[in-house]
Amino acid sequence: MIEAPSPLPPAAAVLPAGRALRRGLRANPLLLAGAATSALIVLAALLAPLLASFPADAGTATHPFLVLHAPSARHWFGTDNVGRDVYSRVLYGARVSPLIAVIVLVIACVIGIPLGVAAGYFGGWLDEAIMRVTDIFLAFPPLLLALALAAVLPTSLTSVVIAVSVTWWPWYTRLIRGQAASVAGRPYIESCRALGLSRLRIIARHVLPNSLTPLIVQVSLDVGGVILTVSALSFLGLGAQDPTPDWGLMVAEGQNYFTTAWWVVTFPGLAILVTAFAFTLLGDGLRDLLDPRRDFGR
Amino acid sequence: MTVYVARRVALAVGVVAGVIVLTFLIARAVPGDPAATWAGPHASAAQIAAARRYLGLDRPAPVQLLSYFGGILTGNWGMAVHTHRPVLSDLATAAPASLELVTAALIIALVVAVPLGLVSARWPGRPADHAIRAGSILGVSMPIFWLAIILQLVFSQRLHLLPAAGEYSPGLLFTHPLARLTGFSLIDAMLTGNWPMLGSVLLHLLLPALVVAAYPAGLITRMVRAQVLDTIGETHVQMTRALGFPERAVFGRFAMKLAWNPVAAAVALVFGYSLVNTFLVESIFDWPGLGSYATAAISTLDTPAILGVTLFIAIVYVVANLAVDIIQAAIDPRVRLR
DSSP states (O other): OOOOOOOOHHHHHHHHHHHHHHHHHHHHHHHHHHHHHHHHHHHHHHHHHOOOOOGGGTTTTOOOGGTTOOOOSSTTTTTTTOOHHHHHHHHHHTTTTTHHHHHHHHHHHHHHHHHHHHHHHHHHHHHHHHHEEEEHTSSSSSHHHHHHHHHHSSSSSHHHHHHHHHEEEEHHHHHHHHHHHHHHTTHHHHHHTTOOHHHHIIIIIIIIIGGOOHHHHHHHHHHHHHHHHHHHHHHHTSSOOOSSSSSHHHHHHHHHTTOOHHHHHHHHHHHHHHHHHHHHHHHHHHHHOOTTTTTOOO | OOHHHHHHHHHHHHHHHHHHHHHHHHHTTOOOOHHHHOOTTTHHHHHHHHHHHHHHHTOOOHHHHHHHHHHHHHHHBOOOOOTOBBBHHHHHHHHHHHHHHHHHHHHHHHHHHHHHHHHHHSTTTSHHHHHHHHHHHHHHTTTTHHHHHHHHHIIIIIISSSOSSSSTTTHHHHHHHHHSSOOOHHHHHTTOHHHHHHHHHHHHHHHHHHHHHHHHHHHHHHHHHHHHHHHTTSSHHHHHHHOOHHHHHIIIIHHHHHHHHOOOOOOHHHHHHHHHHHHHHHHHHHHOOOHHHHHHHHHOOHHHHHHHHHHHHHHHHHHHHHHHHHHHHHHHHHHHHO
């Protein structure tokens, strides 16, 4: 288990992991609810072909005689404007924006962590240079920068991944930099240097592992935020295009029929809400468990 | 204090300069030839070349950057393709409606969130606390474009309680036309004593403001809870308890006093976020602000307009954060030493 950051190891971190987890779950029913719902969503994404009543409807299928049917025993969430089963499309949607969120967060970590560790550990002009650049990115509300980028790039899911990743990494650089700078000043890092360990080894084996806990918490809190951002871009027509069963896109398409067919808008939007809610509950609970002293940052 | 303010202002100016450079780079990231787009689909090679010269795209990049910078500083933000008007005057026309919407949303958010945060902090771990925490996470997890459609469906289409769209009832244009003084409809209606118009704007404002309030309400509730729980153990707060103040006052007056500072910072932050969230809400409610302008610009691939809105909101965001920093430093000397 990773050591807790300064100033004091929280009680949960010194307990054996299993007991700490059980105690945390009992004290925080919200964490339990979040973890269970998140697991269900991941399962739904994995088992979509088995669970969907009309798997072909997630693709290019159209059914001109089933247009805008209300929810029924056959079509649990009704059908959309070209007769596709909304329930099947919502299920397959669990494979679109949540997966994009994971890709975005991995890219943001891959860019953000090395820069943050370098800035925090080496300090000096390198630190100044990296942090002034992140300041510029952080001067935009996240959705704004992602939107501007996605709007000028060609419309595709790849552009969405690029736009949101470019927006997200500076937050992690700043977070890791603060941690790495405080770890770099500790006596045990000084002893590593005195022992003649290489800089790379000190950073990789000692500084990085001891800086990661708050990042893990933040990343898990951000899953919901990235899903919301990606869905917002799709809603504005800047992401997934038609046959893709993306929730944000489905809400945008259903908007044209919402006065007569409420179900086309309602269920995909509900899926976004439940997914973002579940992952945020999970991240929030993890924060209480791993790192109870940090405030909700943004 | 002067040194602190000067340093903060200098940093903000640097960040704004960086923001301008970044929007310039984004504009150059547009695939394809902007001159060809500008000249239109059936332009001849000579017309495209003329467009390139007219737009200054034949000059070296650093020169283009300098002239872009100069343009931003002198108020020449380029021409919007979809309105055929200067971007800056478009923004000046659209901004008041959005600022009214976001201000109304933040007032709603504060009125709801501060008491909820206090209740949550006063009985931590109890059912009320769990419910409020879940509610606040629901607020920050809300896809607000969806919430906007659902509320419109329920309150306008089904219950007929609130108007579905627009800034005021169009009939009032004939009976009580609004004199434009400041550009802010609510303020203009009040200044000219145009009460039917004021009532109509408030009614039309309610639904979009509620939708935009969802995120800030969730965020501020969490913030108040965390801050009050942090400060409730402090000696001077315990002191007020020992002096026999009722629990209500210990939480609401003394612990909350220390929480206002971070809450104010969060409000500045969330003001910028909410301005962007209007992009997702205004076009649904046909509210004539920056959001509607931005969505129109996005759907017509109007790059100068998109970057203009982006730059404008980024600058508002930097200035709002700067203002809060300076106000906090003026109130609380400890901030200056950080």
